Amino acid sequence: xxxxxxxxxxxxxxxxxxxxxxxxxxxxxxxxxxxxxxxxxxxxxxxxxxxxxxxxxxxxxxxxxxxxxxxxxxxxxxxxxxxxxxxxxxxxxxxxxxxxxxxxxxxxxxxxxxxxxxxxxxxxxxxxxxxxxxxxxxxxxxxxxxxxxxxxxxxxxxxxxxxxxxxxxxxxxxxxxxxxxx
Amino acid sequence: xxxxxxxxxxxxxxxxxxxxxxxxxxxxxxxxxxxxxxxxxxxxxxxxxxxxxxxxxxxxxxxxxxxxxxxxxxxxxxxxxxxxxxxxxxxxxxxxxxxxxxxxxxxxxxxxxxxxxxxxxxxxxxxxxxxxxxxxxxxxxxxxxxxxxxxxxxxxxxxxxxxxxxxxxxxxxxxxxxxxxxxxxxxxxxxxxxxxxxxxxxxxxxxxxxxxxxxxxxxxxxxxxxxxxxxxxxxxxxxxxxxxxxxxxxxxxxxxxxxxxxxxxxxxxxxxxxxxxxxxxxxxxxxxxxxxxxxxxxxxxxxxxxxxxx
Numbered sequence: 001x002x003x004x005x006x007x008x009x010x011x012x013x014x015x016x017x018x019x020x021x022x023x024x025x026x027x028x029x030x031x032x033x034x035x036x037x038x039x040x041x042x043x044x045x046x047x048x049x050x051x052x053x054x055x056x057x058x059x060x061x062x063x064x065x066x067x068x069x070x071x072x073x074x075x076x077x078x079x080x081x082x083x084x085x086x087x088x089x090x091x092x093x094x095x096x097x098x099x100x101x102x103x104x105x106x107x108x109x110x111x112x113x114x115x116x117x118x119x120x121x122x123x124x125x126x127x128x129x130x131x132x133x134x135x136x137x138x139x140x141x142x143x144x145x146x147x148x149x150x151x152x153x154x155x156x157x158x159x160x161x162x163x164x165x166x167x168x169x170x171x172x173x174x175x176x177x178x179x180x181x182x
Numbered sequence: 183x184x185x186x187x188x189x190x191x192x193x194x195x196x197x198x199x200x201x202x203x204x205x206x207x208x209x210x211x212x213x214x215x216x217x218x219x220x221x222x223x224x225x226x227x228x229x230x231x232x233x234x235x236x237x238x239x240x241x242x243x244x245x246x247x248x249x250x251x252x253x254x255x256x257x258x259x260x261x262x263x264x265x266x267x268x269x270x271x272x273x274x275x276x277x278x279x280x281x282x283x284x285x286x287x288x289x290x291x292x293x294x295x296x297x298x299x300x301x302x303x304x305x306x307x308x309x310x311x312x313x314x315x316x317x318x319x320x321x322x323x324x325x326x327x328x329x330x331x332x333x334x335x336x337x338x339x340x341x342x343x344x345x346x347x348x349x350x351x352x353x354x355x356x357x358x359x360x361x362x363x364x365x366x367x368x369x370x371x372x373x374x375x376x377x378x379x380x381x382x383x384x385x386x387x388x389x390x391x392x393x394x395x396x397x398x399x400x401x402x403x404x405x406x407x408x409x410x411x412x413x414x415x416x417x418x419x420x421x422x423x424x425x426x427x428x429x430x431x432x433x434x435x436x437x438x439x440x441x442x443x444x445x446x447x448x449x450x451x452x453x454x455x456x457x458x459x460x461x462x463x464x465x466x467x468x469x470x471x472x473x474x475x476x477x478x479x480x481x482x483x484x485x486x487x488x489x490x491x492x
Contacts, residue, residue, distance in 0.1 A: 014216050021212060025205035034197055043208050050212040051219055058221050059299075115196045125440045134190070135197040144337035148298060148326035150345070150468055151337040152430065152444030156365075159428040160439055163366060166189040 006063040009054070017057070020066075021050050028074050034131045035078045037120055045077040052077065071146045075128045082124035111169065118168025126161040133158055291491060292316050297329035307491070310348040313458045318487035320480050327441075332484070334477045339470045342477040344484050345443075347464035353441050355379065355464055358434045362445075363388035363421060365432035372434075376411050376455040376462055383413055383453070388431055390416045410485075413453040415445070423447045443468070452481075458490055 001023070008016035028049060033042035052073045060069055119127060128147065132138045138146070144154040291314065292305040301323045308315045308330075323332040323344075330353055331345040347353045357369040358379070364387075372382045383391050392414045415433060417423060423430055424447075433443040433451065445451055448471035456463045467481040 012221055014213075017216065018213050021209055025209045025212075026203060029203045029205040029208060033203055039203075042203075043205075046205055046208045047212055050208070051215060054212075054216060055219060055222050111192060112196060115193065123438060123440050130193065131197065134194045141337040148324075148328075148333075148336070150326075150331070150333065150343050150444075151341065152446055152449070152468060153442050154337075155428055155430060155446065156432055156435070156442035156444045157440065159365070159432075162189055162193070165193055169189060169192065 001067050003063045003066075006057070006060070006066045010057045010060065010063065012058075017054055021053075024067075024070060025050065028070075031071075031131055031136065032074060032078055032081075034135055035075070035124060035127045036081055037116070041081045045074065045081045048077040048080070049074040068142065068146050071132070072148065075132075075147060078128060079124055114168045114171060115165065118165045121168070122161050122164060126157050126164075129154055129157040130161045130165075295319075295329045295332075296325045298325050301325050301332065305487075308346050308348070310351075310458070310461060310463055312461060313463075314491040315346075315458075315463065316489045316491055317484050320483060322477065322480060334480065335470070335473075339472040340474060340477070341449075341468065341470035342473045342481050343466075343468045344481050345466045345468075347436075347441075347443075347466065349374075349461050349463075352438065353436050355434050355443075355462075356437055358382040358386060359432050361387040362431040362433055363423070363426035365427045369435060374462055376409075376457050379455055379462065379464070380411055380413060383415065383433070386433070388418055388421060388426070389433065390418050409457055411455045413455065415451045415453060417445065417447070447471075454485055 001020075005016045005020050009020055025046065028046045029042055032045040032049075033039055036042050036045060049070070053070050056073075060066065119130075122130070125147075129143055132143045132146065133140065140154045140158065141151055144151040147154065149157075292307050295301070295306040295308055301319045303319060303321050305316050305318045308317065319332065322334050324334070324336065325331070326333045326336060326343075327345070330351075331343055333341065333343045335341050336343070345353070347355045356372060358372050359365050360368040360370050370382060372378050380393050383389070384393060393411065417431055428444065430444060430446040430449070433445065435442050443451060443453075443466055445468065450469050452467045452469070454465040456465070465485060467478075469478055469481075
């Protein structure tokens with residue numbers, strides 16, 4: 001991350017902030033979508049996090065820590081979106097109708113459904129740790145700093161989340177509704 | 183049965199499998215709103231404060247207290263006639279002259295603990311369901327966990343944390359792991375009294391627990407004489423923490439299993455359990471293996487400064 005851009009943006013330079021935001025926006029949306037499992041909620045969270053970054057940048061004391069700080073804003077925005085009383089958007093998946101599905105493809109569909117169900121059962125707090133760790137490859141110590149939680153709690157959340165995901169994968173394979181795989 | 187390594191591989195692959203998302207629409211919307219969104223300025227220049235050593239920070243904080251006190255004295259006659267709000271806790275704490283004493287005597291409760299960021303020196307409030315605790319925060323602490331906890335050198339081996347676990351909150355402690363090492367195993371329900379929790383901790387496998395005698399840290403004016411139990415939790419001697427489910431110990435979980443008291447290798451925890459009007463208030467301080475004794479002293483000082491506000 002260009003520290004000069006951060007410093008310029010801290011001083012109110014909108015063009016510098018625009019460059020900063022364009023560098024991080026796609027990644028923010030990808031992270032938010034993986035945490036929230038909903039593109040509309042993810043866009044709202046990304047927008048809120050970027051606006052909060054603009055507003056609070058002058059209060060960031062160490063520009064070198066912009067990345068961790070901005071992820072903290074994003075995760076907070078995800079928490080806020082996750083708490084909103086919105087119905088999840090329907091999660092429809094269209095599959096080819098005529099071609100037979102290879103056994104491994106069918107297995108993959110079942111895995112994805114089980115993963116999706118298992119992941120959605122996790123709290124937003126647990127999901128955030130999983131995404132930061134397994135998607136962004138952040139070490140747990142850094143995740144603890146981003147989320148402002150003790151390192152032990154970050155460790156425990158990851159452990160519990162992965163245990164739940166394993167349980168979801170181990171759940172008995174249910175017969176796939178015919179219309180879903182036709 | 184899916185092996186742990188397989189789960190990790192499958193989850194990582196699943197998280198990375200989705201298509202690329204473009205945030206162009208969001209970005210345009212944000213940039214269009216910048217003009218109407220003013221920045222919030224801090225009262226000191228960014229960056230400079232973070233690079234100062236603690237002595238300098240304390241000096242500046244002390245000077246700031248003095249300035250606030252002087253301003254308070256000078257402005258008092260005017261403010262008194264305008265129904266002014268009560269001053270910041272730092273100003274009140276440093277007041278010694280008669281004009282300020284009238285403010286100090288006002289029955290105002292200290293502000294709530296900040297939810298994040300460096301916590302300015304002063305007295306703050308942590309509220310329970312029926313009672314509140316006020317405590318004096320010295321320089322060096324950062325609020326974490328939405329203000330339910332404080333930390334120094336968070337997430338490093340020098341870490342010292344101070345957490346509150348109150349009933350009827352997201353951090354209520356109702357279950358303790360039967361075996362702190364085997365945290366995939368049973369969580370044991372704990373009754374509501376301080377003794378219930380102490381007994382559960384003493385009986386927990388995988389930990390070495392030293393429980394203080396009832397009231398041992400309540401001498402003097404601490405907590406207005408409320409009974410307090412102090413428990414020190416470390417790993418059982420000889421226990422190979424690498425063999426534990428998380429490579430460390432898990433002592434307890436909150437009801438939603440989103441908050442944990444967990445110890446990494448060579449970490450320890452001190453638990454204070456306080457009975458206030460039949461409610462069990464819990465405070466914990468986790469100390470990293472390289473924690474500075476001065477920082478540990480600051481955590482002990484938080485407990486020593488506590489007062490109960492009914």
